[in-house]
Amino acid sequence: MTIENSPPVRHIPLKLRLKRLLPRSLFGRTLLIFVVPTFIMLAAATYVFFDRHWYTVEQRMTHALAGDTAFIVDLLQKSNNVESANEVVRLASQKMDLSVTFAPGMSLPEPHSVRGPIAVMLRHALNESLSDPFVLDMTYAPETIGIKVGAPEGVYTILSPERRVYTPTTQVFILWMTGSSILLTTIALVFMRNQIRPIRRLxxxxxxxxxxxxxxxxxxxxxxxxxxxxxxxxxxxxxxxxxxxxxxxxxxxxxxxxxxxxxxxxxxxxxxxxxxxxxxxxxxxxxxxxxxxxxxxxxxxxxxEAAAAVDLAEFLGEIVASARRQNPDVTLNAAPGMEIILRRNAMRRCVSNLIGNALRYGSRADVAAFIRDNAVTITIDDNGPGIAPALREEVFRPFTRIDESRNPATGGVGLGLTIARDIARFHGGDVILEDSPLAGRNGPGLRARVWLPV
Ligand SMILES: Nc1ncnc2c1ncn2[C@@H]1O[C@H](COP(=O)(O)OP(=O)(O)OP(=O)(O)O)[C@@H](O)[C@H]1O
Ligand SMILES: [Mg+2]
Missing domain, CATH: 1.10.287.130 (Signal transduction histidine kinase, dimerisation/phosphotransfer (DHp) domain)
Structure with missing residues (x-):
């Protein structure tokens, strides 16, 4: 990667950005796999419903009301006596659920502003069936539609209950759709939880x-x-x-x-x-x-040996205390309260082998421990002659000793590091050798780093 030419704003590819948005757990992903198609289906069904069914039904209903209105107005205009006009009004109320009144000599009031898709459709239908001007009034009474027709002889007012033009299927449909998808999602959630639990246990x-x-x-x-x-x-x-x-x-x-x-x-x-x-x-x-x-x-x-929870600072404190009996120049830096599960005796051997090396090849040992990113790190630093980077893997082999320490008076048998690494790996971790921060007059020193997963 070239650093000099990279733009100042880091560009994250779309694919990666999408990936970051997606849930990481199997549960989240499965839920997504289930929920997304459900909602797409829901949206498609809603669209089809409104586009086809609802629109068609509403159009039929508004046309029926407009046709009835025109029919009644026509009949009233053609009836030449009061009895027959009353008969029309009675029949309209009985058979068509419309209440009709006539105000002779009046003229049409100012039109109310009426909004909504049904009002628009109704106005459209009335325009087609009536020859006289008309005014729509939705404020007449609750759940009532008022149509005023301005004929030359006066104003006919036709009141219709709203249910003649509103189809209740809309509410039922939406309720059914949301209700059923909530139910389905809940069932899926419960089942999925049961399927994922064994995977998590595994x-x-x-x-x-x-x-x-x-x-x-x-x-x-x-x-x-x-x-x-x-x-x-x-x-x-x-x-x-x-x-x-x-x-x-x-x-x-x-x-x-x-x-x-x-x-x-x-x-x-x-x-x-x-x-x-x-x-x-x-x-x-x-x-x-x-x-x-x-x-x-x-x-x-x-x-x-069974693994058990151990307070790290306390555990290291014991090891350091017994090392101090051999050489007082051992320090410990570990915050209390760090708990870790380990095999006590094996791990004590691992750490004391490393401290033993530090004191055998150097003259002091600094021990420190911390927890980061779900791992415990224990470092043992010394000020000895160190180990050349090329040899840092080699010394872990059984019975491997570097030439100078071949002197049986100073060196051991060459198993200390082998055993330390074996124990750390047995715990799922490792031992690594690095440069020491204690480099000085005595030599470059060595840092042994033990890491263990928590
Ligand atoms: N802290 C250290 N500084 C310098 N050299 C080291 C250090 N630790 C280990 N070594 C080198 O690595 C070799 C292997 O170490 P290891 O602990 O496995 O064996 P040992 O110390 O020689 O014997 P023992 O089995 O008694 O521990 C040592 O012989 C030594 O040369
Ligand atoms: Mg050793």
């Missing part, structure tokens, strides 16, 4: 296995795919456990069995009497014995 179990924590055999539930994954995970967990046990047993067995011939050899050398050659042989044998002892200790350390 993820938690896999995470715990990654940190070598105890995972009880959990009830397999959910869809067949989730059950299958769960069963596979449990089988994997058992195989991992078996493998660890196998490795430890073999290690312990080999170390133990090799000690017997070594002891025999030592006895034989002692019988041969002291000479330059036997001295060398004896020192080699002691070194091998030391290695085997270290291996045995390592193997024993892996015995089943």
């Amino acid at each position: 993820a938690e179990a896999a995470e715990a296995i990654g940190k070598s924590r105890e995972v009880p055999w959990f009830k397999l539930e959910g869809s067949s795919e989730v059950r299958q994954a769960g069963a596979a995970l449990m089988i994997m967990r058992d195989r991992l456990k078996r493998q660890i046990v196998q490795r430890t047993t073999m290690l312990a067995g080999v170390s133990h069995d090799l000690r017997t011939p070594l002891t025999r050899m030592r006895l034989q050398i002692e019988l041969m009497g002291a000479s330059a050659e036997t001295e060398e042989l004896a020192s080699d044998i002691s070194e091998m014995e030391e290695m085997l002892n270290a291996y045995l200790a390592f193997a024993r350390g892996e015995e089943e």
Whole structure:
């Protein structure tokens, strides 16, 4: 990526921006998959309903009212006596639900401003069926439509109940649509929750296995795919456990069995009497014995130990206190209240191995711990000769020691780092070697960083 030419405003591609808007959890995504089509369907249905059904029905209804109005006005104009006019008015009220009055000699009032799609349709229909001018009045009485027709002889007022032009299906339709989609979404939500719970449990179990924590055999539930994954995970967990046990047993067995011939050899050398050659042989044998002892200790350390919650500052405090008995120049910087689940004895071995190295190769050790981004970091800094970056992976190999420390007086057997990393990895974390902030007169120093997932 070129830095110099990049524009000042960072451009985020549309695809990425959309992705950020989308929910991350399976639950959110499934909900979206369900809700979006439902609402598209709803919108389409609403559109079709209003465009086709509602419009057609309203048009028919307004035309019917306009036709009735024109018919009554025509009949009244043609009736030549009061009786027949009254008869028309009576029939209109009885058969058409319209109340009709006549005000002779009057003229049309000023038109009210009437709005709304139905009023527009009604006016349109009246324009088509009436030859006389007319005025629409929706304020006559509640739920009543007033039509005043201005004939030369006077004003005819026709009052119609609103229900003659309003179709109630609109409300029913909207209620039905929203009601049914709320119901459907609720049902989907409940079912989905039940489907996602086993997946979440599976993820938690896999995470715990990654940190070598105890995972009880959990009830397999959910869809067949989730059950299958769960069963596979449990089988994997058992195989991992078996493998660890196998490795430890073999290690312990080999170390133990090799000690017997070594002891025999030592006895034989002692019988041969002291000479330059036997001295060398004896020192080699002691070194091998030391290695085997270290291996045995390592193997024993892996015995089943349950992981438990530990206050980090307190835990490190104990280790530092016992290191101080050897060298008082050990500092600790860890805020109280950091809780972490770990195997106490194994982790103590890991950290004290690293502090031991710091004090063996340097003259002071600074220990610090903090939690960030769901991980605990423990750093152990020293002011010793350090390790060249190229060798920082190499020293983790069993029995690897850097030349200067080959001197048996200063160096150990070369298992300390191997064991420390093994323990950290067993907890799902790692040990990494870095530059030390304590670089100074004594040397560049070394920082050992242990990180563990919380
Ligand atoms: N803090 C350190 N500063 C400089 N060199 C180090 C440091 N820690 C480890 N080393 C180098 O890495 C090598 C391997 O370390 P490791 O702890 O595995 O073995 P060891 O200290 O030699 O023996 P032991 O098994 O007793 O710990 C050491 O021999 C040493 O050369
Ligand atoms: Mg060591």
